[in-house]
Amino acid sequence: MFNQFSFHARAFALGALLGSASLPAVAADSQADELAKIKQELNQSIQMIKALAARVQELEAKQAQAPSASAPAAAAPSIVQGPRPPQPDTARLDAVEQKVTEIETMNATRHTDDTGLPMHGFADMGIGNHNPFHPNEEGTYLNNIDFYLTPQIGGRFLSLFEMNFEVDHAGNFGVDIERGQLGYQFSDAATLWIGRFHTPYGFVNTAMHHGVWINDSLRRPGFLMFEDQGGILPAHTVGAWVTGALRGDGGKVLYDVFYGNGQQIISGYIDMRSGGNDHGKPIYGGRLGYQWTAGAAEGLTVGVHAFESRIDDDQTPEGLTEIKVYGGYAVYDTDTWEHMVEVYFFNNLDVFPSNGVHKSKAYYAQFGYRAPWIVPYVRYERATLDQTDNYFSAQVTGGSYYRSAAGFRYDFNTKAAFKFELANTHYTDRTVGQINEILGDISIRF
Amino acid sequence: MHSWSTASLATPRNLVCCAALSLIAGICSAQAGTRLDLLPQSWRDDQGRELKLGDLRGHRVILTMAYASCHYICPMTMDGLQRMQQALDVRGERANIIVVGYDPQNDKPWDWHQYRLSHRLDRDNWHFLSGSAQATEVLARQLGFGFWKYDEHVMHESRAIIFGADGALQTVLGSRTAHWPDVL
Numbered sequence: 349m350f351n352q353f354s355f356h357a358r359a360f361a362l363g364a365l366l367g368s369a370s371l372p373a374v375a376a377d378s379q380a381d382e383l384a385k386i387k388q389e390l391n392q393s394i395q396m397i398k399a400l401a402a403r404v405q406e407l408e409a410k411q412a413q414a415p416s417a418s419a420p421a422a423a424a425p426s427i428v429q430g431p432r433p434p435q436p437d438t439a440r441l442d443a444v445e446q447k448v449t450e451i452e453t454m455n456a457t458r459h460t461d462d463t464g465l466p467m468h469g470f471a472d473m474g475i476g477n478h479n480p481f482h483p484n485e486e487g488t489y490l491n492n493i494d495f496y497l498t499p500q501i502g503g504r505f506l507s508l509f510e511m512n513f514e515v516d517h518a519g520n521f522g523v524d525i526e527r528g529q530l531g532y533q534f535s536d537a538a539t540l541w542i543g544r545f546h547t548p549y550g551f552v553n554t555a556m557h558h559g560v561w562i563n564d565s566l567r568r569p570g571f572l573m574f575e576d577q578g579g580i581l582p583a584h585t586v587g588a589w590v591t592g593a594l595r596g597d598g599g600k601v602l603y604d605v606f607y608g609n610g611q612q613i614i615s616g617y618i619d620m621r622s623g624g625n626d627h628g629k630p631i632y633g634g635r636l637g638y639q640w641t642a643g644a645a646e647g648l649t650v651g652v653h654a655f656e657s658r659i660d661d662d663q664t665p666e667g668l669t670e671i672k673v674y675g676g677y678a679v680y681d682t683d684t685w686e687h688m689v690e691v692y693f694f695n696n697l698d699v700f701p702s703n704g705v706h707k708s709k710a711y712y713a714q715f716g717y718r719a720p721w722i723v724p725y726v727r728y729e730r731a732t733l734d735q736t737d738n739y740f741s742a743q744v745t746g747g748s749y750y751r752s753a754a755g756f757r758y759d760f761n762t763k764a765a766f767k768f769e770l771a772n773t774h775y776t777d778r779t780v781g782q783i784n785e786i787l788g789d790i791s792i793r794f
Numbered sequence: 795m796h797s798w799s800t801a802s803l804a805t806p807r808n809l810v811c812c813a814a815l816s817l818i819a820g821i822c823s824a825q826a827g828t829r830l831d832l833l834p835q836s837w838r839d840d841q842g843r844e845l846k847l848g849d850l851r852g853h854r855v856i857l858t859m860a861y862a863s864c865h866y867i868c869p870m871t872m873d874g875l876q877r878m879q880q881a882l883d884v885r886g887e888r889a890n891i892i893v894v895g896y897d898p899q900n901d902k903p904w905d906w907h908q909y910r911l912s913h914r915l916d917r918d919n920w921h922f923l924s925g926s927a928q929a930t931e932v933l934a935r936q937l938g939f940g941f942w943k944y945d946e947h948v949m950h951e952s953r954a955i956i957f958g959a960d961g962a963l964q965t966v967l968g969s970r971t972a973h974w975p976d977v978l
Contacts, residue, residue: 466942468942468944468949496942496944498942498943536899554945555945555946557944557945559944562944562947595902595904598908641905641908642908642911642912646908646912681863681865682865683865683869686865718865761969762867762951762952762969793949
């Protein structure tokens with residue numbers, strides 16, 4: 349009788365154990381609390397089976413010591429067998445535990461491509477006497493919620509989508525596919541992207557993207573802001589882009605070549621013409637850099653960039669400017685320092701109305717120190733823009749200025765940061781004056 | 795970008811609670827029962843030599859993940875590992891310290907070699923490993939190293955896992971673990 353009970357008990361317990369063991373496989377990707385609960389149940393099952401096994405051994409030992417008492421049970425026509433030594437139970441328990449481990453390992457190593465698309469991204473909001481991205485607004489601001497999606501296609505095919513829910517310069521809320529790229533990776537040295545991407549010039553435009561959290565400073569230099577935030581450069585291009593790195597001893601050669609739709613200035617802001625432009629002219633250009641990965645210059649990257657485009661506007665009569673932009677950048681990025689310098693020269697030809705060639709320039713230098721608890725930085729930026737150049741005069745934020753800024757970044761944890769910046773901006777031609785800004789921003793990643 | 799504050803949590807009771815919670819959560823997400831020899835085995839160290847994790851049994855193993863161009867979280871992780879190394883030295887214990895690259899496309903053995911030179915992590919018991927993208931993902935999933943890539947950036951946490959000399963998972967350390975050497 350006892351043996352019959354113990355057999356069923358063991359069978360039940362083994363079933364419970366295996367059943368419990370399979371539960372984590374179902375819940376492996378769910379919340380940690382759920383997993384902890386399952387683990388607790390698993391541990392309880394193991395404890396129970398151990399207790400039962402001990403009880404069985406005890407009873408079997410008693411049975412072995414009193415054979416006459418167990419005779420009726422032994423005579424019964426059942427599956428009951430004679431007394432067993434304790435060793436097989438231990439062996440079976442070991443086997444079960446091994447099986448549980450294998451199930452857990454199989455669960456952990458299974459691919460999750462068919463379980464949905466991970467959603468990550470960034471968000472930030474803040475307060476200031478001016479909105480850092482739209483200076484005409486004041487007070488508390490919501491900047492953006494930026495979703496970053498990278499659907500797994502397989503093989504050498506790549507995809508990347510960045511959807512941004514953001515507040516524009518008029519205070520209106522909108523949604524934008526900031527980046528939508530499909531790619532093919534030929535090798536580590538060459539990847540082809542098509543779609544809408546961040547135009548590869550300088551450093552910031554392809555290093556910081558839309559997630560404010562990623563940047564140590566509260567904002568980009570003004571002239572390098574995204575188009576709808578007042579930037580004067582075509583930060584986005586819709587077309588094709590080949591990028592890669594060629595490795596050598598002590599460093600990497602970085603290169604980019606791109607070709608896409610010529611942009612258009614609409615209502616005073618540059619638009620990247622995601623559906624094509626109305627004059628068929630392209631933007632094209634490239635960037636070439638070298639990054640030291642060893643030696644005394646480790647962390648230093650220097651490069652040059654150039655691009656050309658024909659950009660029209662929505663004025664009457666329609667203006668058309670052939671812009672030629674070239675320049676360079678240098679970045680020193682280490683565990684301790686983050687310094688960056690970029691310079692842009694403009695050599696623009698007003699095609700219509702024909703107004704000759706105009707030269708302008710813009711640059712900034714930012715120096716940061718990665719202290720253990722805080723990252724302070726200072727930045728100086730200046731844009732000297734020819735106001736007789738149709739390309740700048742057609743832009744709402746195409747005026748010349750210079751700005752001095754100092755700020756810091758403080759990380760609450762690995763996913764949330766507070767940034768503070770004091771800035772003084774002088775406007776020097778279209779409007780003459782200055783503003784002082786006190787800005788605070790909380791940014792997160794998720 | 796750099797450290798975060800735990801000053802507001804620094805009461806002994808809170809520290810104990812945080813350590814306990816992070817340990818529990820860490821072990822749960824690291825899949826109890828995971829052993830070194832059940833992890834992906836094919837890796838190359840910063841000299842280009844093949845290394846199998848299962849071969850490291852016999853000493854404790856402290857394993858973390860990192861990427862070479864990280865200037866935010868990884869330096870703190872390395873600092874924590876170095877402090878653990880000092881504690882191990884004091885007690886005369888040898889352990890293998892494993893750093894597995896999150897980003898094998900960008901971080902090749904050569905890059906890790908330069909990394910350990912520039913960071914002066916030249917002890918022979920430290921191993922900087924590169925593997926295939928698939929092996930990296932599987933290992934990260936098995937050990938609970940959640941990460942995602944934002945272009946050239948890798949979003950991740952500070953985390954390390956200690957395996958016993960028998961290769962069994964022993965302890966999980968995270969960003970809320972106050973002082974990593976105390977866990978040894």
